[in-house]
Amino acid sequence: GESVGLHLPTLSVQEGDNSIINCAYSNSASDYFIWYKQESGKGPQFIIDIRSNMDKRQGQRVTVLLNKTVKHLSLQIAATQPGDSAVYFCAENTSGGGTSYGKLTFGQGTILTVHP
Amino acid sequence: DVKVTQSSRYLVKRTGEKVFLECVQDMDHENMFWYRQDPGLGLRLIYFSYDVKMKEKGDIPEGYSVSREKKERFSLILESASTNQTSMYLCASSGRMFEQFFGPGTRLTVL
Numbered sequence: 001g002e003s004v005g006l007h008l009p010t011l012s013v014q015e016g017d018n019s020i021i022n023c024a025y026s027n028s029a030s031d032y033f034i035w036y037k038q039e040s041g042k043g044p045q046f047i048i049d050i051r052s053n054m055d056k057r058q059g060q061r062v063t064v065l066l067n068k069t070v071k072h073l074s075l076q077i078a079a080t081q082p083g084d085s086a087v088y089f090c091a092e093n094t095s096g097g098g099t100s101y102g103k104l105t106f107g108q109g110t111i112l113t114v115h116p
Numbered sequence: 117d118v119k120v121t122q123s124s125r126y127l128v129k130r131t132g133e134k135v136f137l138e139c140v141q142d143m144d145h146e147n148m149f150w151y152r153q154d155p156g157l158g159l160r161l162i163y164f165s166y167d168v169k170m171k172e173k174g175d176i177p178e179g180y181s182v183s184r185e186k187k188e189r190f191s192l193i194l195e196s197a198s199t200n201q202t203s204m205y206l207c208a209s210s211g212r213m214f215e216q217f218f219g220p221g222t223r224l225t226v227l
Contacts, residue, residue: 044218
């Protein structure tokens with residue numbers, strides 16, 4: 001079946017730099033995308049989401065970009081801080097209705113390490 | 117504050133034992149999910165439920181079953197635990213929106 005994948009499994013940055021985490025998806029019918037952050041010993045936490053009718057969405061220090069032409073999703077973190085160190089997952093939903101409603105397919109994750 | 121709780125943070129069981137993992141959400145969500153998380157494999161969906169007493173197989177249901185007798189509670193059952201079921205188990209719930217809220221996870225070790 002189709003799945004979501006990540007280009008880079010690890011990313012190391014210096015504190016204060018901007019970080020970019022990438023994600024490729026293969027299901028052109030996906031219409032909703034979400035980024036999660038998972039800190040060590042915790043469950044994933046919602047960061048930001050975007051629907052397929054949008055190209056960009058901004059939150060606090062984070063921006064998600066969606067390029068449907070090349071099926072690419074990215075998460076940008078501005079002024080990265082040590083507290084941003086975590087595993088980041090992208091996930092997609094293909095709203096087929098019925099019992100598939102609400103299912104997310106997750107990527108493998110990218111480990112972000114922020115050095116002071 | 118929304119909350120998904122899981123009955124145990126750490127669990128150690130022996131091969132062949134029957135294992136119950138419990139998950140409770142307080143958000144009145146219709147959908148609930150069980151995932152397992154292994155290094156390099158991300159989150160893989162075991163089972164999900166979109167209503168009380170309703171369940172659907174996910175991507176890796178073999179060796180697992182589930183029970184949803186009440187809306188707020190979703191249980192994952194390992195009928196006969198095996199060492200290859202050693203993993204982190206994550207429960208999540210969602211309502212009418214797609215965002216899933218996750219519990220803290222249960223790290224299960226099967227000896």
